[in-house]
Amino acid sequence: MKEIESFLEKIERIMQGQGQYKFEAYSFIMAALHYTVTKLDKPRHVTGAELLDGVRRYALDQYGALARMVLNYWGIYETLDFGKIVFALVEVGILRKQPNDKIEDFKDVYNFEQAFDAGYKIEDKDEP
Template sequence: MDTPEQMLQKIHSLLEKNPKYKLEAYSFALSALHYTMQKINPLRHITGQEFCKGIRAYALDQFGPMVCSVFEYWGITGTIDFGNIVFAMVDLGLMRKTEEDSINDFKDVYDFKKAFSAKAAIEMQP
């Protein structure tokens, strides 16, 4: 298992090759994976769609109605962007996938404007 420094070094090498997404987007994806896995019982592999739903809950918890602004700054405008981030990290050995997993699992899972609206942020509050 990589140390945090090794993980960061791998992500920086990825950013040099493809700067579409900011470092924070990759860091957020790792944190969102941890958050989502804590909600899964029993612990198992999650699909791209399940991960996108976990990302939504975690993002609203972390950023409230500012989610879209934060994501846009990071280069993220749709759920497919999380697929691109996940598969890039799979290639780096920072995440895993199964043979059934596909980038298409992340395509149009939800509409960003609706999923991260102020109303959605209020509805997600406990």
């Protein structure tokens, strides 16, 4: 229970300082990171590009055709926003980074419209 309280307090501290993103954006990044790591052969540090791919896949999995709209509602409009969230989580000690990790790793990695709108496909369960 203390870990949850500590997590919430740290997110609150980030939000008071930045105020740019809704609480759900931080929770989403943590869930997307977990999703990304579980797809690896073995647990290890993930790069910004790997995390962004996992974020895209997780968002489409969770929110489908509404993924971009949900992310926008939370204040996320571009891949750099994910980087800002990740580095804010690093600053408060929730996440760790490697020396070669940098915020620029998250800049202009993909276009939201292409990644989320065009990237969503409805599966036809009747097809073999």
